[in-house]
Amino acid sequence: MNSFSTSAFVTLIFLLVFGFTASFAQHPDQTPLNNPGYEPEDGLFYRVTIPLETSETIRQVGDLGVAIDHVHFHENALQAELSGYELKLLREAGIPFGIHTRDMAAWYEAELTSDPVFQGGLPRLQGVPENFKLGSMGGHLTFDEVVAELDLMHELYPELITPKFSIGQSYEGRPIWTVWIASDLETPKPQAYYNSLIHAREPMSMMNLVYYMWWLLENYGEDDYATFLVDNRHMAFSLVLNPDGYEFNRMNNPNGGGMHRKNRRPVGTSNQGVDLNRNFGPMIFWDHPSGGSSTNPNTDTYRGEAPFSEPETEAMRTFTLSHDFRTVFNYHNFSNLLIYPYGSLNRETADSLTFRAYAAEMTAENNYVYGTDMETVGYATRGAADDWFYGLESSGGFGPSYNRISMTPEVGGANDGGSGWGGAFWARAERIVPLSQDNLLPNQLLAQFAGPELRLTENANLMLSNIDAPIGEEASFFFTVSGFENFGRSNMNLTFSVETDAGFITFLNDTSEHHLAYGESFAGLTDFFVFETAADAVPGTSFEITVTAGAPLSATSYSWDYTFTTTGQPVSSESGPELPRSLVLHQNYPNPFNPATTLFFGLPDAAEVNLRVYDSTGRLVQTLIEGRQYSAGEHRVSFDASRLPSGIYLYRLEASGQTLTRRMTLIK
Incomplete structure (x- = not known):
């Protein structure tokens, strides 16, 4: 079965001809080695260059099931880190390649262990959470160290983070630990979900989340934004979705640099396991003809025997279906990208404007390139988590429709793992904090956007019908609003309130509530407030009233000040109102x-x-x-x-x- 679509092929050729605008930076020339007699070893991963001799080369590579989701393009060549088995597939297909590095795990280990920050320890920098620390695996936390971090977080902040709990077990029986961060889990709040290390060789996906979790906990009660998120959201974190693969890398490469990607189901004769991020359903995504996964168990993109055939993806499915997650981050590294659905379908979703708007704000500081798989990396991915979390706009009997805003951040650039044009599966220790800081804003916004989010459009307005306050009388003023939008993913109870410091004014109704579903806006809304001016108020007195628009659980609110003037004459206590x-x-x-x-x-x-x-x-x-x-x-x-x-x-x-x-x- 083809694993690379015609549309992907056309997109990649276009990018090659006109230049990549995403994260694929130009790299120094590397002369491929002429080694036709060398037999690639199944247990090794290689850095290679594949000359693009014809317009069919990329399509041929993709059709073989070779993992080309983290590659670089330089001039008329494709540069990638591939397994020995994948190189054998290339050779059998007659596709030439040159080997630059014969053992990527050893190369990464040398880069990681020579890093001065790893050798000397993480310096205490301003703004870095006090409890955030490097791990023993080239600066990255091991599985056991992640577990210890979760325990420490709960020990120090028992009222803000739950004890770790398992949402299921891996193929080899390891727990998939998960925690909630929230100050109040008893009251329903908008929910956001963060997960990482679904691919075992991408630990930066996890490290940036540990950084974010410590930021939330340590800044609660000190930083208004951190306090708002912890008080008004329920945030769930599954830091190691693929514990078997991650432990396999640690056992074989304890200093970091292990290149195993999949879980550890014993399938195939080489590079065993299933690519968990090609194992999600429904069937219409998992088996879509666009390609983007492999049916060959020896390749890195092997999709498994059926959707959710793996205990890891089934555990994630069961957990998330039992909760109402409105936004989701499925973390990976590397490429400096923010990818959103669809991956299997060569089109955007019905919520494409929302995805684009969220992504634009999330990447405002880190400048990641955002878009669908085809728009960012030029290839299809069937059976990926993003598509399943979002679902179909209309199931049509093919699968569920969840419409969660689910995105994949790809953390890090081409050189974060070492010198030259190396990749960044294993970021050097000196890059762990900067990369975590690059993704702090996206992590914050993911939680914020899970709830209601009041925004004003460019033409937003709030107009009053009256600014007079007749002395000794009851009066009202109407207000008309337009351009008010619920930018978040939860329904909103939009509340207008009014107040004044003028002691001679009494409001008989000082709030007005209106329902605004997520994604909706008010083209025009009219309501009113009623107030009474004291009988002894001085004629011609000007005073300020403030109208505020906000919503429970929304991080934003807006206020407008208006000047009113008392009119008429004081009313004696004997006469009273007419x-x-x-x-x-x-x-x-x-x-x-x-x-x-x-x-x-x-x-x-x-x-x-x-x-x-x-x-x-x-x-x-x-x-x-x-x-x-x-x-x-x-x-x-x-x-x-x-x-x-x-x-x-x-x-x-x-x-x-x-x-x-x-x-x-x-x-x-």
Whole structure:
């Protein structure tokens, strides 16, 4: 089965001809070695150059199932780090290559152990979490050291991070440890999920998350942003999704540099295991004809026998389906990229504008290139985690539709692992903190965007209908808003509130709430506040009122200040406000409404009042007031029609032997 699509081939040829705009930097010339008699060894990984002699070469390489997801392009050649078995496939297919480094694990180990930061220890730099430290594996934490870090985090911050718990076991029986960070797990909050080391040779994916976790914990109560995230989000972390592969690398290369990628299921005769990031469903993704995975168990992109055939991916699937994660990071390294769905389909998702907007903000500081797989690396990936987490816009019987915002950061550039044009599967110790800092903002924003996020568009506006405050009277002002957007991935209860320092002003309603689903915006919304000006206020006095728009669980809010002026003359205590001359039933506001509105009526004298609501057939649907005594003056009653269908309703006032009726319209 082909593992590289025609569209991928066309994209890569275009990039080669016109130059890569992503993270593939130009590298110094490397003269391929002429070694036709050398027999590649199955247990080694090699740095090679593949001349692109014809327009078919890249397609031929991809069709063999060779892992080309971390390659460099220089002039008319492809440079990659491939297994001995993959080189044999190239040779059998008649594709020439030159070997530059015969043992990448040994090369990485030499680079890692000679790094001055690894030798001398991590310096205490300003802004670096106090408890963040390097690991013993070339600066990277081993599996046991990750476990110790999780235990230490809970020991130091038991109220902010849970004890570690296993979401399942690997093929060889190791636990897949996971923790939650949140100050309150009892109250439902928007959820974000971070995972790493699904590929065993990519430890920088994990190190940057450990850095972020320490930043959250140590800055809680000190930094407003860290405190907001811990108080208003539930953040889950699975740091080592592939513990068997990672431990295999440690046992064989204890100083770092191990090149095993897959889990350790005993399949194939060489390079055993399944590529966990090609093992996700549903079937329409896992077996898509676009290619991007291999059916050959000896290759690095072997997809397994079926979607979720591996205990590691099944554990991740079970855990995430039991929670409502709104945003997800599936961490990898390297390439300085931020990739989003689709990987298997040669198109973007229905949420492409959201993915682009989030990615633009997340990469504002680290300048990672963002886009789909085809837009960033020029190849398809079927059976990858991003596609499964997002799902299909409409399942159509083929699979689930989750619509989570799921992305893959590829941490690090071409030279973070060593000198020359080497890769960065194993970043040098001196690069671990800078690379972690590069991804601090994306990690923060992933949690922030999981919840509601109030944003104002370019043409946003909030206008008032009145800025007069009549002395001794009750008055109202309407406000109209437009361009208010819920930029987050959780529904929002948008709240408008009003306040003033003027002691002679009393607000009779100081909040107004409106529902705004994620991804939606208000093209126009009108509501009002009612206030009363004291009878002894001084005429012509100017005062400020502040209208604030915000939402629970949103990191953003906006405020506007307006100047009001008192009008009229002071009212003596004997005269009081003018009373209605007759029974009056005002039009409700707002009208039309959804789902609530306010009814207003006035009494010339104290009276017993009944106020009822009927549907258009005359059927009583709700009694708002029954036999209650009211004083003379103006009064208001709220009516909530959340459980009623759209339609025309009548509201009827009975008082002092009189009956008044008006109509109102509910539109849902």
